[in-house]
Every structure is written in C-alpha cells, then in structure tokens.
Amino acid sequence: PSGDGGKLKIAIQKSGRLHDDSIKLLKECGIDISNGVNKLKSEASNFPLEVYFLRDDDIPQYVEDAVADLGFVGENVVYEKEKQVEVVEKLGFGKCRLSIAVRRGEEYDKISSLQGKKIATSYPVLVKKFLDENNITAEIHEISGSVEIAPGIGLADAICDLVSSGSTLFMNGLKETETILNSQAVLIKNKNLDGEKQNLLNKLLFRIQSVKKAKN
Numbered sequence: 001p002s003g004d005g006g007k008l009k010i011a012i013q014k015s016g017r018l019h020d021d022s023i024k025l026l027k028e029c030g031i032d033i034s035n036g037v038n039k040l041k042s043e044a045s046n047f048p049l050e051v052y053f054l055r056d057d058d059i060p061q062y063v064e065d066a067v068a069d070l071g072f073v074g075e076n077v078v079y080e081k082e083k084q085v086e087v088v089e090k091l092g093f094g095k096c097r098l099s100i101a102v103r104r105g106e107e108y109d110k111i112s113s114l115q116g117k118k119i120a121t122s123y124p125v126l127v128k129k130f131l132d133e134n135n136i137t138a139e140i141h142e143i144s145g146s147v148e149i150a151p152g153i154g155l156a157d158a159i160c161d162l163v164s165s166g167s168t169l170f171m172n173g174l175k176e177t178e179t180i181l182n183s184q185a186v187l188i189k190n191k192n193l194d195g196e197k198q199n200l201l202n203k204l205l206f207r208i209q210s211v212k213k214a215k216n
C-alpha cells in the first residue's frame, strides 16, 4: 500500500537551467500542473502525478529513497552522486559537457599533461574516475561554485566544469582540453517501483517518447 493514492511522484528542479524545460516537457505530454510552481509541491489536474520542486543535487537521493518515484535531472548529477537509481530515458534538453580546461597560454598536448597538477572542480567523483582510467595522478580540489576563476587566482592549474557555449571558459582565459562526459537531462526512476506505478511510468514514458519523436 503506497498511501498516496497510487500517484506517481516526480522531482524536478525548483529553479535553474532545467526548470523551464522540465515544466515544458510535462506540458507537452499533456500534463497540466499550472497551479503554483512556486510551492514545494504541485499536483497535476489531469494525470495521477505529483510534482516536487527540489535542488537538482538532491534529486538522485530523493529518488533512491523513494521520496520521489521519478526525477528529471542532468546525467552529470546522476553519475556524480552515484545513487542507486535507474536512468530510463534521455530527455533532449540541458545539454552540456563536463570538460577539463587549463589557462589558454599553457602548453597541453595530451592527458598526461595533467600529471601532478591541481584540478579544481565540483565533480570530484567523475574527475577521479577519469584520472584513474587514464593512469594520471593529480590533486583534486573540490569547490562548490565559480570553478572557472580558480586558475586565475592561483588556486589550481586546471579545472573541470560544465561547458555549453564555451563563453565562460573564454572570458576567464581558459581553453577546453578534454571532455570527460557528455550530459543532458534524463528521466530517472526508483529501482523498486510497484506494478501500479510502473504502469503509470509506462504511460508517461510513451508520451515523452511521442513528444521526442515529433521533434525529430
């Protein structure tokens, strides 16, 4: 017994780069959640769906814990957090890449140029994996924001951060040297959905796939 009337609970970003496209995708799926996006929670009027508005970083944990059944979140967050959730579908928005960058004037010919260097990032797990896979030993300096200023203030030799247009790197005198992950928003689900919720998910997924097809 789920105790929530069998409604699917989906977590989306409260505000930020994924918020608008997440709401838009639900709308395009014919799901109306017009009542109050400023709250923590909203209910669809025409689909058994409850929408929770959360920080993107928290979404994988909430889905693992079954506080939410589903989530829309960037692959970068899913793979950095290493939570026990299942990626169900790529959503086609929020596209970016997680890349290494160094000062523009710096010499860099291959990955081994990073050996012994200090790398600032908000993605320590993914950077560590990338370095290990390439047999590089480097120091990872975790910072939570404004990563791109780290080389300029002498805090690090290199950074690893999300890039979309590249203008942030450019403005900070950096050049992109390696892409370690291509990312976009994905639909994740809790691994233990009951049959009823899985059926609802299948309906939602069918609509999402139709929306995606119509755009191709």
Ligand code: PRT
Residues within 6 Å of the ligand: 013, 014, 015, 016, 017, 018, 054, 055, 056, 057, 073, 074, 075, 076, 077, 094, 095, 096, 161, 162, 163, 164, 165, 166, 167, 168, 169, 183, 184, 185
């Ligand atoms: O408050 P909350 O924690 O929910 O939001 P947030 O501030 O952590 O995340 P937000 O809204 O910035 O990003 C949410 C998600 O959008 C990310 O996790 C990615 O999956 C996706 N995304 C897509 C991006 C970008 N593109 C992006 N360009 N996230 C961040 N950026 C930043 C990047 O960190 C850098 O500072 O934009 C800058 C680079 O952009 P360009 O265009 O100058 O290259």
Ligand code: ZN
Residues within 6 Å of the ligand: 055, 056, 057
């Ligand atoms: Zn965040």
